[in-house]
Amino acid sequence: MATEVTVPVLGESITEATLGEWLKQPGDKVAADEPIASLETDKVSVEVPSPVAGIMGAHAVQVGETVLVGAMIATIDAGDGAPAAAAAPQPAVTASPAPQAAPADSAGQQAPAAPSDGPAALSPSVRRAVLEHGVDPSTVKGTGKDGRLTKDDVATAASSKPAPAAPEAPVAASVAASTGRKEERVRMTRLRQTIAKRLKEAQNTAALLTTFNDVDMTAVIEARTKYKDLFEKKHGVRLGFMGFFVKAACMALKDIPSVNASIEGDEIVYHDYADISVAVSSPGGLVVPVVRDADQMSVAQVEKTIGDFGRRAKDGSLKMDEMKGGTFTISNGGVFGSLMSTPIINPPQSAVLGLHRIEDRAVVVDGQIVIRPMMYLALSYDHRLIDGREAVTFLVALKNAIEDPTRILIDL
Numbered sequence: 417m418a419t420e421v422t423v424p425v426l427g428e429s430i431t432e433a434t435l436g437e438w439l440k441q442p443g444d445k446v447a448a449d450e451p452i453a454s455l456e457t458d459k460v461s462v463e464v465p466s467p468v469a470g471i472m473g474a475h476a477v478q479v480g481e482t483v484l485v486g487a488m489i490a491t492i493d494a495g496d497g498a499p500a501a502a503a504a505p506q507p508a509v510t511a512s513p514a515p516q517a518a519p520a521d522s523a524g525q526q527a528p529a530a531p532s533d534g535p536a537a538l539s540p541s542v543r544r545a546v547l548e549h550g551v552d553p554s555t556v557k558g559t560g561k562d563g564r565l566t567k568d569d570v571a572t573a574a575s576s577k578p579a580p581a582a583p584e585a586p587v588a589a590s591v592a593a594s595t596g597r598k599e600e601r602v603r604m605t606r607l608r609q610t611i612a613k614r615l616k617e618a619q620n621t622a623a624l625l626t627t628f629n630d631v632d633m634t635a636v637i638e639a640r641t642k643y644k645d646l647f648e649k650k651h652g653v654r655l656g657f658m659g660f661f662v663k664a665a666c667m668a669l670k671d672i673p674s675v676n677a678s679i680e681g682d683e684i685v686y687h688d689y690a691d692i693s694v695a696v697s698s699p700g701g702l703v704v705p706v707v708r709d710a711d712q713m714s715v716a717q718v719e720k721t722i723g724d725f726g727r728r729a730k731d732g733s734l735k736m737d738e739m740k741g742g743t744f745t746i747s748n749g750g751v752f753g754s755l756m757s758t759p760i761i762n763p764p765q766s767a768v769l770g771l772h773r774i775e776d777r778a779v780v781v782d783g784q785i786v787i788r789p790m791m792y793l794a795l796s797y798d799h800r801l802i803d804g805r806e807a808v809t810f811l812v813a814l815k816n817a818i819e820d821p822t823r824i825l826i827d828l
Contacts, residue, residue, distance in 0.1 A: 417493075417494050418473055418491040418492065418493050418494075419467055419468045419470070419491065419492045419493075419494075420488045420490075420491055421452065421453075421464065421466065421467060421488065421489055421490045421491065421492060422486055422487060422488050422489065423455065423464065423483050423484065423485050423486060423487050423489060424462070424464060424485070425485055426455070426457055426462060426485055426736065430457055430485070430736070431484060431485055432482055432483065432484050432485065433455040433456060433457045433462065433482070433483060433485075433606065434455065434456045434457075434480065434481070434482055434483075434605070434606045435453060435454075435455060435456075435477050435478070435479050435480065435481050435482075435483055435489065436453075436454040436455060436456040436461055436479065436605075437453070437454045437479055438452070438453050438475060438479065439451050439452050439453055439454060439463070440452040440453070440466075440472040441472060442472050442473060442474055442475065443471060443472060444471070444472040445470075445471060445472075446466045446469060446470055446471065446472050446492060447466070447469050448465075448466060448467070448468055448469045449465045449466065450465060450466050451463035451464065451465055451466075452464055452465070452466050452472060452490065452492075453489060453490070454732070455483070456605055456606045456607060457606060457607075457736070461732040462736075464489070466492055467492065468492055468494075469492075470492040470493050470494050470495055471492065471493045471494075471495045472490070472492065472493075473490060473491035473492055473493045474490065474491060475489070475490050476488055476489050476490055476491075477489050477490075480603055542564075542565050542566065542567055542569075542570060542699075545567045545570040545571065549570055549571065549573070549574035550574070551570050551573045551574050553565055553570075555573070556569050556570065556573040557569070560730070560731050560732075566699055566730065566731075567699050568699075568730075607703075611702065614762070614763060615760050617763060618760050618761050618762070618763050619760065621763065622761060622763070622766075622798040622799075622800065623798060623799035623800045624760065624761065624796060624797075624798065624799070625796070625797060625799045625804070625807075626758040626759075626794055626795065626796040626797075627794075627795050627797070627804065627807045627808055627811060628756070628792060628793065628794050628795075628811075629792075629793045629795075629808075629811040629812065629815055630790050630791065630792050630793065630815075631790070631791050631793055631814075631815045631818050631819060632779070632788050632789070632790060632819050633657075633774050633788075633789045633790065633791055633818070634788055634789060634819075635818070635819055635820060635821055636657060636660050636818055636821055637774075637789055639821055640655050640656075640657070643655060647716070650716075651716040651719070651720065652720075653716065653719045653720045653723055654719070654723070655715075655719065656719060656722075657748075657771075658694070658718065658719065658722050658746070658748065659715035659716070659718045659719040659722075660715065660818060660821060660824065661746060661769075661771060661814075661818065662692055662694075662707065662710050662713075662718045662722075662746065663710075663713075663715055663718065663817075663824045664813075664814050664817035664818050664823075664824055665690075665692065665744065665746060665769060665814060666690045666692070666710055666711040667813065667814075667817055667823070667824065667827065668810045668811075668813040668814045668817070669690050669711075669743075669744060669810075670690075670711070671809070671810070671813050672806050672809055672810040672813070673686050673687075674686075674766070674801055674802050674803075674806055675744065675766065675767045675795075675797065675802055675806065675807070675810050676690060676743050676744050676767075677743075677766055677801060678743070678764040678765060678766055678801075679764065679766065679798070679800060679801055680764065684801060687743045689709055689711060689712075689743070690709070690710050690711040690743060690744065691706050691707070691708045691709065691710065691741050691742050691743045691744075692706065692707045692710040692742065692743075692744055692745070692746060693705070693706050693707075693742030693743075693744065693745040693746070693762060693765070694706075694707055694722055694725060694745070694746055695745060695746070695747035695748065696722075696725050696726055696729040697729070698729040698730060698732065698734075699730070699732070703729055703734060703739065704739065704742065704745060704762060705725040705729070705734055705738045705739055706738060706739070706740070706741050706742040707721050707722065707725075708741070715824075725738070742762065742765060743765060744765060744767060744768070744769070745759075745761070745762045745765055745767075745768040745769070746768070746769045746771065747759050747768060747769070747770050747771070748771040749770060749771065749772055749773075750771050750772045750773040750774065750791065753773055754772050754773060755772055755773060755775075755792065756772055756792045756794065757770050757772065757794060758770070758794060758796055759794060759796045760796060761796055761797065761798060766797060766798040766801045766802055767795060767796065767797040767798070767802060767807075767810075768795070768796050768797075769793065769794070769795055769814075770793070770794035770795070770796065771791065771793065772791055772792045772793075772794070773791070774789045774790070774791045775789070775790065775791075776788070776789055776790070777790045793811055793814065793815065795807050795810060795811050
């Protein structure tokens with residue numbers, strides 16, 4: 417007797433998803449509640465658990481197909497795995513063998529087969545990375561959820577792979593023939609489609625403007641250096657810069673409430689709380705989980721929350737509810753080396769703060785030229801709601817709090 421596996425409820429207003437990958441193949445033994453597939457929604461990846469223990473039956477949909485909530489995607493057969501595994505269809509393995517080809521073609525045929533050799537299927541992005549770098553996935557230890565490979569694992573393995581020995585003359589000719597210009601067409605993930613749609617919507621709807629300032633990071637760096645060991649020992653998390661910036665932003669938002677507001681129709685909605693969206697990089701793209709009531713948190717609580725978001729964004733375990741809402745966004749491009757940028761707001765929010773890399777620059781202090789660690793700040797905002805005076809005032813308040821962190825402590 418077979419049990420149907422259906423697409424679970426994905427969250428409010430979400431009615432469909434894309435099948436990202438199959439974690440179990442027909443004939444595999446499956447335990448109750450064990451993930452068998454991964455779905456890509458507009459915001460995060462969601463794993464589909466098996467409703468019962470048994471043997472993985474046939475796949476009803478293919479990777480990349482769109483499925484509706486409640487639709488049947490596979491079946492789970494009763495049994496312990498032995499008989500079913502022998503009889504299970506293996507379309508990917510039993511396909512007609514490829515015809516004999518020249519050495520260069522043979523090398524090209526072997527690479528696509530590697531991703532399906534492991535115990536679990538690789539995600540499309542990881543599979544592409546394996547093909548690009550020519551890495552054998554069976555020799556790489558995964559650091560993702562349940563030991564799965566990530567793109568970073570593949571890149572690390574590729575960088576440590578020894579350079580190949582010089583080929584013989586006939587092989588060299590084959591390699592030379594295969595170095596022509598190549599193209600690859602890859603379907604955009606649902607997350608990437610949503611990012612593109614929302615960012616373009618922001619450009620088309622909002623009157624976007626960016627105001628810049630810079631901040632001397634000396635005081636924050638000194639405080640971090642002085643207390644980082646005690647901080648980590650007491651709170652179990654490293655003291656970073658984001659905790660300071662989130663708290664400083666919350667103070668500035670109270671002073672300039674329009675930066676924390678949004679436009680709904682012909683009304684302005686002001687928020688007396690600060691839910692800070694923090695841009696986090698994930699294998700599928702940029703996601704923005706929300707630090708709720710950040711204005712009520714301590715620096716330690718902010719650091720713990722952001723650190724947890726970063727880890728779970730990497731392994732794809734962020735939840736839908738954690739991505740909703742937000743009244744103001746902070747995006748730290750400095751971790752990637754960005755010197756300056758004009759970030760785009762995250763609708764329906766009206767402003768986003770861009771942080772950048774810290775670098776030593778010559779500045780004038782008390783009439784003297786000195787070297788200080790400086791960072792550029794960028795505030796992009798919707799000019800329909802926020803005037804230039806308010807934007808500049810917000811940045812100055814933020815700058816003052818960072819350059820004198822005592823202000824954060826005494827709420828000044």
